[in-house]
Amino acid sequence: MSGGSAGRDWIATRGTALRGELVVPGDKSVSHRAIMLASLADGVSRVEGFLEGEDARATEAIFRRLGVRIDVPGEGSRVIHGVGIDGLRAADGPLDCGNAGTGMRLLAGLLAGQAFDSVLVGDASLSRRPMRRVTVPLARMGARIDTDEGGLPPLRIQGGNILQGIDFESGIASAQVKSAMLLAGLYARGTTTVREPHPTRDYTERMLLALGWPIEFSPGFARLEGGHRLQARDILVPADFSSAAFFIVAASLVPGSEVLLRRVGMNPRRTGLLHVLRAMGADIREANPGEQGGEPVCDLHVRHAPLRGIEVPQAHVAEMIDEFPALFVAAACASGATVVRGAAELRVKESDRIATMATGLRALGVQVDETPDGATIHGGGALHGGHVDSHGDHRIAMAFAIAAQLAEGDVRIGDIANVATSFPGFDTLARGAGFGLAMA
Ligand code: S3P
Numbered sequence: 001m002s003g004g005s006a007g008r009d010w011i012a013t014r015g016t017a018l019r020g021e022l023v024v025p026g027d028k029s030v031s032h033r034a035i036m037l038a039s040l041a042d043g044v045s046r047v048e049g050f051l052e053g054e055d056a057r058a059t060e061a062i063f064r065r066l067g068v069r070i071d072v073p074g075e076g077s078r079v080i081h082g083v084g085i086d087g088l089r090a091a092d093g094p095l096d097c098g099n100a101g102t103g104m105r106l107l108a109g110l111l112a113g114q115a116f117d118s119v120l121v122g123d124a125s126l127s128r129r130p131m132r133r134v135t136v137p138l139a140r141m142g143a144r145i146d147t148d149e150g151g152l153p154p155l156r157i158q159g160g161n162i163l164q165g166i167d168f169e170s171g172i173a174s175a176q177v178k179s180a181m182l183l184a185g186l187y188a189r190g191t192t193t194v195r196e197p198h199p200t201r202d203y204t205e206r207m208l209l210a211l212g213w214p215i216e217f218s219p220g221f222a223r224l225e226g227g228h229r230l231q232a233r234d235i236l237v238p239a240d241f242s243s244a245a246f247f248i249v250a251a252s253l254v255p256g257s258e259v260l261l262r263r264v265g266m267n268p269r270r271t272g273l274l275h276v277l278r279a280m281g282a283d284i285r286e287a288n289p290g291e292q293g294g295e296p297v298c299d300l301h302v303r304h305a306p307l308r309g310i311e312v313p314q315a316h317v318a319e320m321i322d323e324f325p326a327l328f329v330a331a332a333c334a335s336g337a338t339v340v341r342g343a344a345e346l347r348v349k350e351s352d353r354i355a356t357m358a359t360g361l362r363a364l365g366v367q368v369d370e371t372p373d374g375a376t377i378h379g380g381g382a383l384h385g386g387h388v389d390s391h392g393d394h395r396i397a398m399a400f401a402i403a404a405q406l407a408e409g410d411v412r413i414g415d416i417a418n419v420a421t422s423f424p425g426f427d428t429l430a431r432g433a434g435f436g437l438a439m440a
Contacts, residue, residue: 008415008416008417008439008440009412009413009414009415009416009439009440010397010401010412010413010416010427010437010438010439010440011410011411011412011413011437011438011439011440012400012401012403012404012405012410012411012412012413012435012436012437012438013404013407013409013410013411013436013437013438014404014405014406014407014408014436015254015405015431015434015435015436015437016256016434017254017255017256017257017258017304017434018247018250018251018254018257018258018259018405018433018434018435019257019258019259019433019434020259020260020432020433020434021259021260021261021262022244022247022259022260022261022262022429022433023239023261023262023263024239024240024243024244024247024261024264024423024429025051025052025053025076025239025240025243025423025424025425026049026050026051026052026076026237026238026239026240027049027051027203027237027238027239027240027241027265028051028053028055028056028102028240028242028422029102029175029201029203030203030207030235030237030238030265030293030295031047031050031051031053031056031059031237032055032056032059032100032102032103032106033106033179033203033204033207034047034050034078034080034207034235034237035047035056035059035060035063035070035078035080036059036063036106036107036110036183037207037208037211037230038080038082038211038232038233038235039063039066039068039070039080039082039083039088040082040083040084040085040087040088040110040186040230041080041082041084041211041229041230041231041232041233042082042084042229042230042231042232043082043231043232044079044080044081044082044232045079045080045082045232045233045234045235046077046078046079046080046234046235047077047078047079047080047234047235047237048076048077048234048235048236048237049076049236049237049238049239049292049293050076050077050078050237051076051237051240051422052075052076052424053420053421053422053423053424054098054099054100054418054420054421054424055098055099055100055102055103055421055422056100058096058097058098058099058100058103059097059100059103059107060078061096062091062095062096062097062103062107063080063088065091065092065095066088066089066090066091066095067083067087067088067089068080068081068082068083068088069081080232082230082232084229085186085187085228085229085230086115088114088116089116090116090117090118090159091118093119094119094120094121094154095107095118095119095120095121096121096122097120097121097122097126098122098123098126098421099122099123099125099126099350099394099418099421100122100126100421101126101129101176101349101350102176104120104122104126104129104131104153104155105131105133105134105176105177105179105180106176106179106180106183106204107120108120108131108134108135108138108143108145108155108157108180109134109138109143109179109180109181109182109183109184109185110180110183110184110186111157111159112138112141112143112144112145112157112161112163112184112187113143113161113163113183113184113186113187113188114157114159114187115159115160116159116160117156117157117158117159117160118157118159119154119155119156119157120153120154120155120157121153121154122153122154124392125350125351125391125392125393125418126153127152127153127154128152129152129153129348130150130151130152130348131147131151131152131153131155132147132151133172133174133176133177134176134177134180134181135147135151135155137166137168137170137177137180137181138180138181138184140166140168141163141164141165141166141181141184141185141188141192142161142162142163142164142188143157143158143161143163143184144157144158144161145157145158146158162189163184163185163187163188163189163226164188164189164190165185165188165189165190165191165192165193165225165226166192166193167191167193167195168181168192168193168194168195169195170194170195170196170197171197172197172345173196173197173198173199173200173317173318173321173345174196174200174345175200175201175202175203175204175269177194178194178196178200178204178222179203179204181194182194182204182205182208182215182222182224183204185224185225185226186213186224186226186228187226188225188226189226189227190225190226191223191224191225192223192224192225192226193221193222193223194221194222194223195220195221196220196221197220198220198315198317198318198319199219199220199269199318199319200269200318200319201267201269201270202217202219202222202267202269203267204222205217205222206294206295207235207294208224208230210233210235210294211230211231211232211233212228212229212230212231212233213228213229213230214228219269235293236292236293237293238263238264238265238266238267238292238293238295238297239261239262239263239264239265239297240265240422240423241264241265241266241267241270241271241273242270242322242323242395242422243422243423243426244261244264244300245273245322245323245326246326246398246399246401246402246423246426246430247259247261247302247430247433248261248273248274248277248282248284248300248302248326249273249277249326249327249329249330249402250402250405250430250433250435251302251303251304252277252282252283252284252302252303252304252305252307252330253304253307253329253330253333253402253405253406254304254405254406254434255304256304257302257303257304257434258301258302258303258304259301259302259433260299260300260301260302261299261300261301261302262299263290263292263297263298263299264297264298264299264300265292265295265296265297266286266289266295266296266297266298267295267296268296268319269318269319270319270320271319271320272316272317272318272319272320272323273316273320273323273326273327275313275316276310276312276313276316276320276327277307277327277330279310280307280308280309280310280330280334280338281305281306281307281308281334282302282305282307283302283303283304283305284300284301284302285300285301285302286298286299286300286301287299287300287301306335307330307333307334307335307379308334308335308336309331309334309335309336309337309338309339309377309379309380310338310339311338311339311341312327312338312339312340312341312343314341314342317340317342317343321343321345321346321349322349322395324340324343324346324353324357325353325357325393325395325396325398325399326395326398326399326402327340328340328357328358328361328368328375328377328399329361329399329400329402329403331377331379332361332364332366332368332377332379332383332403333379333380333383333403333406334379334380335379335380336378336379336380337376337377337378337379338376338377338379339374339375339376340374340375340376340377341371341373341374342373342374343373343374344372344373344374346374347372349393349395350391350392350393350394350395350396350418351390351391351392351393351396352391353393353395353396354370354374354375355370356389356390356391356393356396357375357396357399358370358375359388359389360388360389360390360396360400360403361377361403363386363387363388364383364384364385364386364388364403364407364411365381365382365383365384365386366378366379366381366383367381382408383403383406383407383408384407384408384409385404385407385408385409385410385411386407386409386411386412387411387412387414388400388411388412388413388414389414389415390413390414390415390416390418391415392415392417392418393418394418394419394420394421394422394423395422397413397415397416397418397419398419398423398426400413401413401426401427401430401435401437404436404437405435405436412440427439
């Protein structure tokens with residue numbers, strides 16, 4: 001992906017059976033949080049396995065502008081000279097979150113409690129994403145954040161307000177919303193509690209605890225109080241399950257495939273796709289379980305197996321929210337129908353992922369019935385070549401690169417430059433494993 005510019009396309013064609021040992025890059029969620037929390041800690045933290053993707057680097061650049069020294073001793077390494085919980089200083093202009101919803105929403109909470117004003121901006125995709133989900137509950141804590149009409153970025157965050165902890169029952173299962181509230185809670189008087197309708201990834205909670213901030217949490221629940229400090233600590237970032245997911249699905253689908261994915265992050269709030277693929281008949285084995293940076297990791301051994309459609313259990317939706325583009329492709333190649341419900345959040349990701357996947361799959365000959373909160377994908381027919389538009393959405397582009405490995409003709413995938421936001425080097429790794437994939 002290096003050097004890709006906006007509007008670049010891929011031509012993806014059927015390759016060979018997928019083979020080999022693959023190491024995917026570091027976790028995007030953990031990389032964002034490592035920069036943020038190590039910056040606020042007392043002392044120097046070393047981060048290894050940092051994702052060299054545009055999203056995490058945007059957050060890194062923001063913290064430099066907020067006065068944090070961050071050294072880069074080598075690829076995937078950062079040395080962060082923490083400034084302490086009250087040590088950030090005003091930047092000299094708007095802070096650019098790039099494509100990253102995680103960066104913008106978490107920073108909304110973190111910056112609402114500072115003594116100075118900040119402005120958060122993003123790219124065209126991020127500028128269309130809803131921010132009221134964080135600005136409304138943060139306002140209940142006393143934050144003052146202006147948005148553009150419709151609750152859209154930029155976020156103009158007023159500093160110098162005294163925040164008050166609240167007990168917040170979130171209507172949306174969103175780790176970004178939960179994390180924004182908890183990060184504001186660091187600066188609030190009293191106790192901040194967040195309750196979720198379905199448990200979401202708990203990296204903010206785990207990392208706060210690892211850096212010494214007292215916090216109580218369990219699936220769907222988190223509580224902390226303001227007024228403590230964070231201690232610097234080295235952070236080892238596990239490989240991103242969501243990046244591994246593309247190879248898990250591809251190896252399951254392409255006949256003759258057998259791949260080993262090394263040291264993949266297995267946080268239980270992230271691995272919903274494994275439950276669903278196994279229920280569809282996938283052959284995925286876990287080996288060498290261990291721990292890396294306080295997170296469970298293991299090697300995943302994936303072999304081709306015929307898949308059958310299922311109704312995706314709603315209990316797993318939040319735990320696989322980033323994996324639906326890949327799952328839609330698995331469903332298109334599975335026998336029978338796959339039904340997705342309760343996944344309306346997909347409509348407000350980097351693109352409307354229900355619509356972009358449905359449109360793209362139809363262009364390859366797959367019947368997809370859309371609903372407001374999901375879709376029914378009628379799998380098992382042949383996929384043909386065609387032209388699909390990723391709408392600048394990294395995960396849509398990678399999902400269609402998989403679909404092309406099963407298609408009977410070339411698939412042109414439009415607007416792939418944003419793959420670099422989460423998975424730099426995807427095309428090189430995929431080609432090495434057996435994918436047919438080239439720049440147009
Ligand atoms: C993320 C949470 C998820 C996910 C995103 C990363 C995070 O978003 O889609 O890629 O790091 O907290 P929501 O929490 O809004 O669902």
